[in-house]
Amino acid sequence: MATLTAAQRREQARADYDAFLRECPTNQLLGRLSDKWVSLVVAALAAGPLRYSDIGRKVAGVSPKMLTQTLRTLERDGILSRTVTPSVPVRVDYALTPLGASLAGLLTAVKDWAETHFDEVRTARERYDSENPG
Amino acid sequence: MATLTAAQRREQARADYDAFLRECPTNQLLGRLSDKWVSLVVAALAAGPLRYSDIGRKVAGVSPKMLTQTLRTLERDGILSRTVTPSVPVRVDYALTPLGASLAGLLTAVKDWAETHFDEVRTARERYDSENPG
DNA sequence: CCGCATCCTTTTCGATACTG
């Protein structure tokens, strides 16, 4: 008779796996970077520093909540810097750090790819949909 | 008195905006590509074709549901091809298309960036957390 | 102007069990 039940073994395996994932840099960061708003915000700042409301205007469709949330995590990760000018009313500027700039090149490359190859993707979708009715 | 209430104007603006977003190629594709599993699956296939279960093993922690879902959308978008060999048991191979291969380079560049700069990001996080208690 | 807190809806996702 085994010293562990099947359920216990499964739980153990899951715990090990969770620990592994938490230590895996690629998955951690990739999960963070795999965010629609991250790409758009970084792309927006690639051209130069912007104020909070300017980013909101440049990144179409982002709610204040998501914008703030995205900016906070990117600031925490050292991707961008946040500068508060204590005037009245307050002025807050965001800019890419050198680290962020190195990432921006890659993300805009992906964005450019999307723009360049969208027609091919659309064609592929239409073909797929016509070949797979239902 | 206006012919529309503020709420109605807001709703109208949102409808217009939604229509705009649906037509925007960049946002459509970028949203699709900004997916953790997409990056990982494409990266897994970058080295060469793989069978369904091989991908599942290579991409740690993906459930059958998400794997199938991801593979289906990528096939529909023309990023990868699906080949069924009607043996017993069935054998299904997935491979990047030329279109997918052109994308793979960019995504693995992002993945490499994550691996290379993870230490910097971690350091930035620790600094941020110590400077922002609570 | 910038942003936080709250509520609430929608969507996503993982676990599980089952089929050809």
Next chain:
DNA sequence: CAGTATCGAAAAGGATGCGG
């Protein structure tokens, strides 16, 4: 082996109102 179906938990996301 390669999926599909279903369920429930979890998270994301938007709306709104307030505060510095």
